[in-house]
Amino acid sequence: MPSAKPDKARIKAAARARDREELPDFFTPIKEAAQLAVSDGALTQSRAANFELLLSAHPYLDFFPYNMLRAALHQATDSGCWEPVVERDLLILLTTLFAExxxxxxxxxxxxxxxxxxxxxxxxLFDTPPADFAVRGKLCDFTGPFKDRSRRECYAQVDALGGTPSDMGWYTDCLFVADEHFHKRAISSGLEAAVFTRMRQGTLRIYRESVFPASIAD
Incomplete structure (x- = not known):
């Protein structure tokens, strides 16, 4: 019977063995630019436009918070929608996510x-999987109670599909979040760690329970 917890030695071996292109350090310049943009407690339309240009240089950052920020900045600076509420909301988000x-x-x-x-x-916070999504070759973690499977059974299915059960480390490829958590809008420690990690690493994906194959035959 498979273990109820991922094997750390196996996780390390899988992370070393895979051929995954490492992204450059995008987080540091984005964080520094965000802090500069709000350094005096204000955010002007011109500063917002400059910050949008920086985000646009990283189109692969198509996940929260970068995709959300990019869309809001584009709408506010390109369509003349710069209003006090827009500045306030951007200030809150930037100062909260990119605090010193x-x-x-x-x-x-x-x-x-x-x-x-x-x-x-x-x-x-959640990603839409590609049409050809598969667990094979990926390090997968889970959070929350799945409807019809225990955590042990989830790990066994990852094994059967050619993936590796993982914990929530920088090397993890996918976090599957229980539908129960989604419907309750729960923020588990696993989901929080996943968002924190991918803000800096840019590779981890967060999916709902329904994305995980319903059976090994799938």
Missing amino acids: RYDGFPLQDLVKADLPTFGDIYPQ
Whole structure:
């Protein structure tokens, strides 16, 4: 019977063995630009436009918060929609996500915040899988109770499909979030860690439970 926890030695071996292109350090220049843009507690339309240009240089950052920020900045600076509420919402998001120091990752606060510029943030944490999505070759982790499978059974299915059960480390490729958590808008420690990790690494994907194959035959 497979273990109820991923094997750390196996995780390390799988992470070393795979051939995955490492992205350059995109986070440091983005963080520095965000801090500069709000350094005096204000954000002007011209600063927002400059920050959008920087984000546009990284089109592969198509996940929260970069895709959401890029869309909001584009709408505000290109269509003349620069209003006090837009500046306020952007200030809150930038100062929260790109603070000089962190006292815990503030994902729960952001999800609950009233930021009309960005709409409902919670569903934007999740990715849409590609049409050819497969578990094979990927390091996979899970959070929350799945409807019809225990965590042990999830790990066994990852094994059967050619993937590697993983913990929530920088090397993880996919986090599958239970539908129960999604419907309750829950922020588990695993989901929080996944968002925090991919803001800096840019490779991890966050999927709902329904993306994970329903059976080994799939």
